[in-house]
Amino acid sequence: SEEKALNFIEQIIEEDIKNGLSQQKLRFRFPPEPNGYLHIGHASSIALNFGLGIDYQAPVNLRFDDTNPAKEEQEFVDAIKRDVQWLGYQWAHECYASDYFQQLYDWAVEFIKKGKAYVDSQTSEEMAIQKGTPTTPGVDSPYRNRSVEENLDLFERMKNGEFPEGSHILRAKIDMKSTNMLMRDPIMYRILHKHHHRTGNDWKIYPMYDWAHGESDYLEEISHSFCTLEFLPHRELYDWFLDQIYDDKKVRPKQREFARRNLSHTVVSKRKLLKLVEDKHVNGWDDPRMSTVSGLRRRGYTPASIRNFANTIGIAKRDNLIDVSVLEFCIREDLNKTxxxxxxxxxxxxxxxxxxxxxxxxxxxxxxxxxxxxxxxxxxxxxxxxxxxxxxxxxxxxxxxxxxxxxxxxxxxxxxxxxxxxxxxxxxxxxxxxxxxxxxxxxxxxxxxxxxxxxxxxxxxxxxxxxIEAEVRLYDRLFTDESPDTHKGKDFLEFVNPNSLQVITGYLEPSLKDAKNEDKFQFQRLGYFTVDKDSTSEKLVFNRTVALKDTWEE
Ligand code: ATP
Ligand code: MG
Ligand code: MG
The missing domain is CATH 2.40.240.10 (Ribosomal Protein L25; Chain P)
Structure with missing residues (x-):
């Protein structure tokens, strides 16, 4: 087989193996927060992590980062599992950060006992002022030197639900003068009286992402924890938290960062995609105009075309915009064959x-x-x-x-x-x-x-x-601008294309009468089309996946 040049992530792994890490210890994870549906950006991360799993014959966990009950739902967990499987990947273990809530709590108690964490009872406004700025040091909280006994008592009562939201938090005691703002006594726990989709009402306090993530990696013996670039400044904190619990019996996880993938003429952010759904610019998360995996699926994209796309664009160290035509090329190439x-x-x-x-x-x-x-x-x-x-x-x-x-x-x-x-x-x-x-x-x-x-x-x-008459749905780009969410002072919704969907009646040769949901065809000289889930035996509904670039000749 052809030798491919190693990308920088593979180089990191190779370097670790060279330095003595056994290949048997390699383990990766894909860690979505179940607060929305997966999008094409996630597909990049999935292809990276599961691709490494295949290349190194290493397990890859599907880890739900479910530490914020206010935004997370079972519906999203189910959709994420469906999408990862549909993309053709199989996880080794289905894991949840919430499975570790007790362990995380026990560790936090240890932190308090060792003087590494304290309960702060100020308002968030007071704490924000004390935090300082990137160029000026922060100021210690008046609660920073609470006694261990008082901290233990308060923390337990926080957990028991004795206090309202916002009244106390648990903070790591690190350094209010650190040049890294994230190291200025970051929050470990906040009080939330919210129902959690898995733990129900058991918990009244929830761990922050930074606290939960590295420790979850550690518990699952993840060797390499790959995340997107915005987490680069979090790496120091990731390592600090690990330093406190690491006992060198297990692999020490390593966080490394790669660039987010953005696709032109769309948005790849669950929050913004949710907004499109809520404001009814589209008909749900799986609307064929969405950049979600389920939207692309309904549009007629195949798993192979999305994997191919992710592998074609590869990974990068800097954020950049990928033109949607690259994605369209990948689906044409696949459907042309099949x-x-x-x-x-x-x-x-x-x-x-x-x-x-x-x-x-x-x-x-x-x-x-x-x-x-x-x-x-x-x-x-x-x-x-x-x-x-x-x-x-x-x-x-x-x-x-x-x-x-x-x-x-x-x-x-x-x-x-x-x-x-x-x-x-x-x-x-x-x-x-x-x-x-x-x-x-x-x-x-x-x-x-x-x-x-x-x-x-x-x-x-x-x-x-x-x-036979069929309803045919023709799609155009959902946004008129190539990067709708990068304009200062303008909301991305201002760039929604009002003509992104055109519904027409098409006349089809009768061989199509038994076509089933997700069946794919080339309508000759017109493009690739797939049967939509709205199709019935009385009325077929087709989505245009993509137009044809080239017409055939005889
Ligand atoms: P969003 O802003 O859409 O919610 P997120 O990063 O908060 O994105 P997570 O569910 O936390 O979403 O993401 C799971 C994994 O996918 C993370 O490791 C994250 O870094 C990665 N990921 C998310 N978006 C992209 C993207 N556009 N390109 C590459 N990887 C991504
Ligand atoms: Mg996230
Ligand atoms: Mg997010």
Whole structure:
């Protein structure tokens, strides 16, 4: 197999192995907070962590960072599990930070006993002032030197629910003069009288992310804890917390950072995606316009295309914007290989073949996928009256219009060569029918001389009598701006594209009548389409996944 250059994350791991870390001790985790659905940015982190797991044959845990009961829900846990599995990854253990609440509490008690933590009873405003600024040192809290006994008593009563929210917190006693603001006696616990989706009402205090995360890594024996760059300044605190409990019987976890992935013309932030859902700019988390994994899935993206995307863009040390066309390239590439070709007309105009017998029908052979020989052939019905796309006809055309005009010939895909003869118009001058004649000997694949004639242009079509009507949903970018959430003084919602969804009626060849949810097709010359979950046996609903860049030639 080809040797790929190691990325900087792999280099870190290789370096650790070289320095004596056994490969058997490698263990990774993907740590979502269950406060929303996974998005394409998470897919990068998933592909990174689970990809390392595959490459090093190391376990990867799915860890729910469920330390904030105000925002977390079981619905999100379920959706995250579904999405990770759908992407094709399997975790070693399903873990929850909340499983460690008792252990974390016990450690916090130890901290108090060792003079490493204290209960602060000031208001958050008072504490904010004392915190100082990046260029001025902080000031010690008047409660910083509370006795161990008093701290233990207060902390236990915090846990027992004796105090209202905001009245006390537990802080680590580190250094109010540290140049790293996060080291200025950070909060370990706050009081929250909230119901937790797993621990119910057992707890009245909840650990902060910084306190819970590294210790969860430690308990699960995670060797490398990869997170996004905004956590770089947290690393010192991550290490400080570990220093207090580390007993070198287990692997000491190592936090390392990589850049967040942003995608153009969308937002990748659960909070902002939630806003889009709440304000009804979209129809739920899995709306096909969303950058969520479930939205992309419903849009027609395949797991392979998303994995491919993540691997193509790789990981980086600096934040940058990936153009959505890279993602679209990945799905086209996948569906080009796998999606059966079918014919559908989305903007129909009636075509009458005047020399084709009335009432006659033929079932013609159509190749399912020229990229995949094993895909075989199907039959499509042909008759005197067809639909073609309105834009495939011009009465007169100059230059390179390789479609139908009066007096010129084109081929109907899988069928005959036709020649434009005349048009019928309504009172307003709109074309209502195109009349053509066909070359009776020109059937595709029949081997006749006429069938091999070269004409410039091949059109897709459907037989009107046989076509099935379907609802077709055409999507455009959800935002008109490439980075809607980076404009100072402007809310990202100001850039929502008001025309991101267009619903039309399409006419499909009858082979599609039994298409099932998530089935994927190439509507020839139009793009890739997938069956939406709103589809019923009475009414098919298709989503356009992505338009075709290139049209085929025959
Ligand atoms: P959000 O702002 O969308 O809530 P988050 O980082 O708070 O993002 P988490 O659930 O904490 O969301 O993320 C789980 C993991 O996925 C973390 O390790 C996080 O760093 C990573 N991650 C989140 N967003 C991205 C992104 N855009 N690119 C790469 N990794 C990401
Ligand atoms: Mg987070
Ligand atoms: Mg977040």
């Amino acid at each position: 999606a059966p070709r079918v014919m559908a007309v989305l903007d129909p105009v009636k075509l009458v073949i005047t020399n084709y017998p009335e009432g006659k029908e033929e079932w013609l052979d159509a190749e399912n996928n020229q990229e995949d020989e094993s895909a075989g052939f199907r039959k499509v019905p042909f008759s005197r009256e067809l639909y073609i796309e309105r834009e495939d006809f011009l009465e007169e055309a100059t230059g390179k219009f390789f479609r139908l005009t009066l007096g010129k010939e084109v081929r109907l895909k899988n069928a005959y060569i036709i020649k434009g003869e005349s048009v019928v118009k309504d009172a307003a001058g709109n074309i209502t029918e195109i009349h053509v004649t066909y070359d009776t000997d020109s059937l595709s694949g029949s081997g006749t001389e006429a069938s091999q004639r070269k004409v410039s242009g091949t059109l897709h079509w459907v037989s009107i009598a046989h076509a």
